[in-house]
Amino acid sequence: MNAHGEEVEMTVPATAPEPVAPSPALGALSRLIQDALNEGLSYKQLADRSVDAQTGTTVVKQYLNKLVINPPASPPSPAQLRAIAVGLRKTERRVKEAAAQQWLEYEATELAGYDEEVRIIVGHLAGKSKAELRQWRAMIEAAEQAKRED
Numbered sequence: 001m002n003a004h005g006e007e008v009e010m011t012v013p014a015t016a017p018e019p020v021a022p023s024p025a026l027g028a029l030s031r032l033i034q035d036a037l038n039e040g041l042s043y044k045q046l047a048d049r050s051v052d053a054q055t056g057t058t059v060v061k062q063y064l065n066k067l068v069i070n071p072p073a074s075p076p077s078p079a080q081l082r083a084i085a086v087g088l089r090k091t092e093r094r095v096k097e098a099a100a101q102q103w104l105e106y107e108a109t110e111l112a113g114y115d116e117e118v119r120i121i122v123g124h125l126a127g128k129s130k131a132e133l134r135q136w137r138a139m140i141e142a143a144e145q146a147k148r149e150d
Contacts, residue, residue: 027102029076029084029095030068036088037068050087055079059087075103 026034036046043061050059057079064084066072076084076099085095100106125136 026068027071028098029102030071032088032090032095032098033064033068033084046087048087050083052079052082052086054082057083059083071102075099 033046037043043064046064047059047061050064051057057077059076059080063076063080064087067076075081078096081095081099082092085092088095125133128136
């Protein structure tokens, strides 16, 4: 209503919506997706090729957008991660490492030349205190010494 009590229709010129910029502190998986976008792929192109071969699970472009702009509290499911890996043309391992880093604050490190058992042990020890690490080291060294003495 205007000052005279008359109804007035207000119009606003139509403009294209402003692009929403991703958060400056993107998580690791969000960065992988954003990198693909920066290389010229669209969310639709990524979604079209994001299909998990094991389950047929797909990922829609809106979900990929959400992962970059406003990531959910929960990470994608394993099937979604496999689908995203296909869409990004990255290894499943790389995408899962990125998800673990983003949602669990877990930093994966590669132990080239070691088998799965060694990687599991190192992963287990990674979160230990200095005192616990000293204990584990002493046990390992004692076991090695006993083998040499036999």
